[in-house]
Amino acid sequence: MLSRLADRTWDRRMREIVRPDLLILDDFAMRQMTAPQADDLYELISERQGRSVIITSNRAPSEWYPLFSSSMALLPRCPCRVRGYPATPGEGWRAGGMRFEGEVWRLMRQEDLLGEIVIDEADFPWLNGRFVPTPTFGDVKPWFDESLALLEAEEYERFDDSYDQIADTLSLVAPSGPVAEFLLHISDGRAWFRWSDEPFDEV
Numbered sequence: 001m002l003s004r005l006a007d008r009t010w011d012r013r014m015r016e017i018v019r020p021d022l023l024i025l026d027d028f029a030m031r032q033m034t035a036p037q038a039d040d041l042y043e044l045i046s047e048r049q050g051r052s053v054i055i056t057s058n059r060a061p062s063e064w065y066p067l068f069s070s071s072m073a074l075l076p077r078c079p080c081r082v083r084g085y086p087a088t089p090g091e092g093w094r095a096g097g098m099r100f101e102g103e104v105w106r107l108m109r110q111e112d113l114l115g116e117i118v119i120d121e122a123d124f125p126w127l128n129g130r131f132v133p134t135p136t137f138g139d140v141k142p143w144f145d146e147s148l149a150l151l152e153a154e155e156y157e158r159f160d161d162s163y164d165q166i167a168d169t170l171s172l173v174a175p176s177g178p179v180a181e182f183l184l185h186i187s188d189g190r191a192w193f194r195w196s197d198e199p200f201d202e203v
Contacts, residue, residue, distance in 0.1 A: 014040075018047045028057040029064045058125055100127055106173040107184070107191075112136055114170070117191045131191040140170065144186045151185075 017023065033041070045053065057064070100122040107114040114137045121128040133141075143166050150159040163183075172182040172195060184193040 022052045024054045026056050028055045108171045125194045128192040
C-alpha cells in the first residue's frame with residue numbers, strides 16, 4: 001500500500017514538472033547519479049519532448065555521461081540540442097577571488113614527482129595550467145593519452161576503467177597538501193582538472 005502511494009505521489013510530481021513550457025535545471029551534473037535518479041531524469045526529458053529545457057552546469061556536456069547510468073546513453077535519441085557557452089574571459093569572482101592563478105600543483109607517484117601544474121586559468125571547479133613534466137612522467141603519459149582518447153570517443157565505460165589506473169596509482173598535491181580525489185587530463189603541455197577534498201561519491 002505504501003509503495004503504491006509513493007508511486008502515485010511521484011507520478012503526480014512528475015506531471016507537475018513536465019507541465020511548464022520552460023524547465024530550468026540549475027547546477028546540473030554536480031555529482032554522480034544513482035541508476036534510479038538517471039532513469040527519472042531520462043523519463044523527465046522524454047516526457048518533455050517539444051518543450052524547452054535549459055541546463056546550467058560547470059561541466060562541459062561531454063563530461064556528463066560518465067556520471068550517469070547506462071540509461072543516459074539513450075538521451076541522444078531525444079529531439080534536443082545541447083550548446084555550450086564558455087565562460088567570459090577575465091578575472092571573475094571565482095578565478096580572482098579564489099586566488100588559484102600562479103599556484104603550483106604537483107602530480108606524484110608515491111614519492112616520485114611526475115610533473116608540476118602552474119595554474120594560469122581558473123573556471124571553478126576546473127583549474128587549467130601549464131604542465132611541466134619530469135623525465136619520469138614518460139612512464140605514465142600513455143595512461144593520460146588513452147583516457148583522453150576514450151573520453152573524446154565517448155567510450156565512457158572504457159574511460160572509467162582506464163582512468164582508474166591513474167586515480168589508484170597517482171596523487172595530486174595542492175599547495176596545501178594532497179587532495180582526496182581528482183579528475184585530471186594532460187595533453188600538449190597543458191593540464192586541466194577538478195578535485196575534491198572528499199571522495200567524489202561522498203560529496
